[in-house]
Amino acid sequence: MYFSKGSKQYPKERIEVFSEGKIFSLNNFRSLIEYGVPVRLNLLKQDKGHSEEIMNFIEAVKGKIPSPISFEESVEVTLAAIAATKSLDIKLLINMKEFE
Numbered sequence: 001m002y003f004s005k006g007s008k009q010y011p012k013e014r015i016e017v018f019s020e021g022k023i024f025s026l027n028n029f030r031s032l033i034e035y036g037v038p039v040r041l042n043l044l045k046q047d048k049g050h051s052e053e054i055m056n057f058i059e060a061v062k063g064k065i066p067s068p069i070s071f072e073e074s075v076e077v078t079l080a081a082i083a084a085t086k087s088l089d090i091k092l093l094i095n096m097k098e099f100e
Contacts, residue, residue, distance in 0.1 A: 011027035022036035029046045059065045083094040 013028050015026040017024045022034065025033045025035070027033070029048050053068075056065065056068050060067045080096065083096055083098075087094040
């Protein structure tokens, strides 16, 4: 969830994973705190993967590597977005099978 009303001191991006009595908290893609495991990790630089994503896209467009997202997945996401919009318009759940 993204909010604009909070304190600037709180991490802008925070991911928390709960599993088997352990909690992993990643803050701003820079520090990972693990609760239930005696480890703390501070990353030297922030890496959200944007540069790698752009490089992979360029390589795929050039035909040097396969597309990281298949055509079928692109179609599925598009149909899901259309179904979600239609669902909001008619205020009813949409069965994705209708779009197959």
